Amino acid sequence: MEGSPLTAGMTRARRDNVTAYTFLAPFLIIFAVFLAFPVFYSLYLALHKVPADSFDIFGGLEFVGLSNFARLFADTKFWWSVLMTLYYAALIIPSGIAISLALALLLSNRLRGVTVYRSAFFMPYVLDMLVVGIVWTLIYSPHVGVLVRILETVGITAFSEKGFLGMPQSAMPAVVFANVLKGAGFGMILYLSAIQNIPQSLYEAAEIDGATGWQRFRQITLPLVKPITFFMVIIGTISALNAFAEVYAMTSGGPNVDVGGKALGATWVTGYYVFDAFYNQFRLGYAAAMSYVLLALTLIVTVVNRRFLRAEV
Amino acid sequence: MSAGRRSGLSRIALYAGLTLAALVVLFPFFWMVVTAFKQPGQAFAPEVFPSTPTLDNFRRVLSDYGFARYFVNSVIVATSAAFLATLFATLAGYVFAKKEFIARDKLFGFLLASLMIPGMMFVVPQFAIINKLGWMNTYRAMVVPHLANVFGLFLMRQYMMTIPSELLEAARIDGAGEWQVFRTVMVPLSVPIIATLFLLTFQFHWNNFLWQLIVTNVERLYTVPVGLAMFKSAHEELYTLKMAGSCISVLPIALIFFFAQRYFIEGMTMGAVKG
Numbered sequence: 001m002e003g004s005p006l007t008a009g010m011t012r013a014r015r016d017n018v019t020a021y022t023f024l025a026p027f028l029i030i031f032a033v034f035l036a037f038p039v040f041y042s043l044y045l046a047l048h049k050v051p052a053d054s055f056d057i058f059g060g061l062e063f064v065g066l067s068n069f070a071r072l073f074a075d076t077k078f079w080w081s082v083l084m085t086l087y088y089a090a091l092i093i094p095s096g097i098a099i100s101l102a103l104a105l106l107l108s109n110r111l112r113g114v115t116v117y118r119s120a121f122f123m124p125y126v127l128d129m130l131v132v133g134i135v136w137t138l139i140y141s142p143h144v145g146v147l148v149r150i151l152e153t154v155g156i157t158a159f160s161e162k163g164f165l166g167m168p169q170s171a172m173p174a175v176v177f178a179n180v181l182k183g184a185g186f187g188m189i190l191y192l193s194a195i196q197n198i199p200q201s202l203y204e205a206a207e208i209d210g211a212t213g214w215q216r217f218r219q220i221t222l223p224l225v226k227p228i229t230f231f232m233v234i235i236g237t238i239s240a241l242n243a244f245a246e247v248y249a250m251t252s253g254g255p256n257v258d259v260g261g262k263a264l265g266a267t268w269v270t271g272y273y274v275f276d277a278f279y280n281q282f283r284l285g286y287a288a289a290m291s292y293v294l295l296a297l298t299l300i301v302t303v304v305n306r307r308f309l310r311a312e313v
Numbered sequence: 314m315s316a317g318r319r320s321g322l323s324r325i326a327l328y329a330g331l332t333l334a335a336l337v338v339l340f341p342f343f344w345m346v347v348t349a350f351k352q353p354g355q356a357f358a359p360e361v362f363p364s365t366p367t368l369d370n371f372r373r374v375l376s377d378y379g380f381a382r383y384f385v386n387s388v389i390v391a392t393s394a395a396f397l398a399t400l401f402a403t404l405a406g407y408v409f410a411k412k413e414f415i416a417r418d419k420l421f422g423f424l425l426a427s428l429m430i431p432g433m434m435f436v437v438p439q440f441a442i443i444n445k446l447g448w449m450n451t452y453r454a455m456v457v458p459h460l461a462n463v464f465g466l467f468l469m470r471q472y473m474m475t476i477p478s479e480l481l482e483a484a485r486i487d488g489a490g491e492w493q494v495f496r497t498v499m500v501p502l503s504v505p506i507i508a509t510l511f512l513l514t515f516q517f518h519w520n521n522f523l524w525q526l527i528v529t530n531v532e533r534l535y536t537v538p539v540g541l542a543m544f545k546s547a548h549e550e551l552y553t554l555k556m557a558g559s560c561i562s563v564l565p566i567a568l569i570f571f572f573a574q575r576y577f578i579e580g581m582t583m584g585a586v587k588g
Contacts, residue, residue: 037438145357185338
C-alpha cells in the first residue's frame with residue numbers, strides 16, 4: 001500500500017531517506033549547481049588568468065596564484081571603493097534606523113486609517129530599485145530639476161548648477177536619501193511590531209511617575225526595541241556591501257573627485273566596482289577576486305556583530 | 314507611546330505628521346506618474362500637473378521602443394520562475410519540516426549559511442556556467458539559476474512545522490502514499506504561505522535586473538528593467554518616455570501589492586522577526 005514500487009520492502013527509516021531526498025532533489029540540484037559550485041568556482045577564477053576575449057572559462061586556464069589579489073590590494077580604486085562602502089554604510093544605517101523608527105512611532109498610535117499609511121510607507125520597498133533610481137535622477141537634475149527649483153524658492157542655489165548627483169559632496173548623501181525612503185518601510189514594520197509588544201502598563205507607570213514623552217521614549221521604547229536596532233545594523237552593513245542597483249541607476253559610481261592626482265568616483269562602492277570589472281572591463285578573474293574580498297568583509301562584519309549582540313542583548 | 318484616547322489637537326498633529334511622511338515617501342512615484350503624462354520634451358515644465366496630459370509617452374515606449382515585448386518577457390520570466398521556485402521550496406520545506414532523514418539538520422544549517430554570501434559573489438561564476446551550457450539569451454538562463462530560494466525554504470519550513478503531524482499520519486493510515494500526503498494534505502493546508510512565497514518570488518524576479526542584464530544582449534529578450542536600463546543609457550534626455558517606461562515597470566508589482574499587501578508584509582518580515 002505505502003509509497004511507490006521503488007520504496008517497497010524498505011524499512012521505514014530507509015524509505016524516509018529515499019522519499020526525503022526525492023522531494024529535495026530539484027531544490028538541491030539547483031542549489032549545488034548555481035549557488036554552491038559558484039562559490040568554489042569563483043575562487044578558481046580568482047586564482048587563474050582569465051582571457052579577456054573569451055567567456056569559455058571552464059578549465060585550461062593559466063594558474064596565476066594570488067596575483068589577482070596582489071593587484072587588488074595595490075589598487076587605489078579598490079581601497080577607495082572600500083572607503084566609499086564604509087561611507088555609504090555610515091550614512092544609510094543611522095538614517096535608515098531613525099526614519100524607520102520615526103514612522104513606526106507615528107503608526108503605533110491607535111488612529112483610524114493608520115493601516116493605509118502603513119501600506120503607503122511599505123510599498124516603495126517592494127518596487128524596483130532601478131526605477132526608483134531613475135526617477136530620483138530626474139528629481140535631482142540640475143538647473144530645472146524639481147528639487148533644485150524647490151530649494152531655489154527658499155534661496156538655496158548651491159545645487160542648481162550641477163544637481164545633487166553631479167557634485168561629489170552631495171552625490172552619496174543623495175543616493176542614500178533615495179534609498180532610505182525606499183527601504184524605510186521594512187524597518188518600520190519590524191519596529192512597529194516590537195513597539196506593539198511593549199506592555200502598555202510600562203508607559204502608564206512612567207506617566208504616573210511624571211516622565212515626559214521624550215523620557216518614556218528614551219527609557220522604555222528605545223531599550224526594548226534594541227534587538228531590532230541590532231538587526232538593522234547587520235542587514236544595513238550587508239546591504240551596503242552589496243550596494244549596486246542604486247549606484248548603477250543614479251551615478252554609475254561618479255562624479256569624479258581628484259584624490260592626490262587620481263580621479264576617483266564619489267559613489268564608487270565595492271559592489272559597483274565588481275560589476276564594472278566584470279561587465280564593463282571583462283576582467284572576470286579580477287572581479288571574482290574582489291567578490292571574495294566582499295565575502296570576507298561580510299563574514300567579519302557578521303562575526304563582530306554577533307559578538308556585540310551576545311554582549312548587549 | 315500609544316495612549317488610548319488622544320486629544321483632538323494631538324490627533325490632528327499626528328495625522329499631519331503621517332500625511333507629510335507619506336507625501337515625502339511617495340513623492341518619487343507621484344513625480345514619475347505626472348512626468349509620464351507630460352508632453353514629450355516637457356519633463357521640466359514648471360507646472361506640477363501637465364496642462365495638456367497625454368498618453369503619447371506610453372504609446373511610444375510600448376510600440377516604438379519595444380516595451381510591449383519587454384513586458385511579455387518579464388511576465389514569462391517572473392511567472393515561470395515564481396511557479397518553479399515556489400514548487401521546489403514547498404517540496405523541500407515539507408521534508409525539512411516533517412521528515413527524519415540523514416544529515417537533515419546539518420544540511421539545513423548549510424543552506425541557511427548561504428544566505429550570508431553577498432549576491433555579487435555569484436554573478437561571475439553563474440555567468441560562466443550559463444555560457445558553458447549555451448544558455449545565453451534564453452528564458453531559462455534568466456530563470457533557472459535562482460530557483461533554489463533558501464529564504465523561501467525557510468519560510469515554508471517554519472510554516473509547515475506548525476501543521477500537526479497527526480493529520481499526515483491519518484492520511485497515511487488511510488493508505489495515502491508520500492506524494493498523495495503531500496498533495497492532498499500538506500499543500501492545501503499551506504496555501505497562505507505558498508501564495509506568499511509565489512508573490513515574493515514573482516516580485517524578486519520582476520526586479521531581478523542585474524542578472525537579466527548579464528545573460529541577455531538581444532533586444533527581443535529584454536525584460537522591462539533591462540529595456541529601461543538600455544533606454545536610459547541610449548536616450549538620456551527623453552525623460553517623459555523614461556518615466557512612462559518606469560510606470561510600466563512598477564505597475565504590476567504596485568497592483569499586486571495593493572491587492573495582496575498582507576502577504577508581502579508578513580512574508581518579507583517574517584524571517585526577520587523570528588531570527
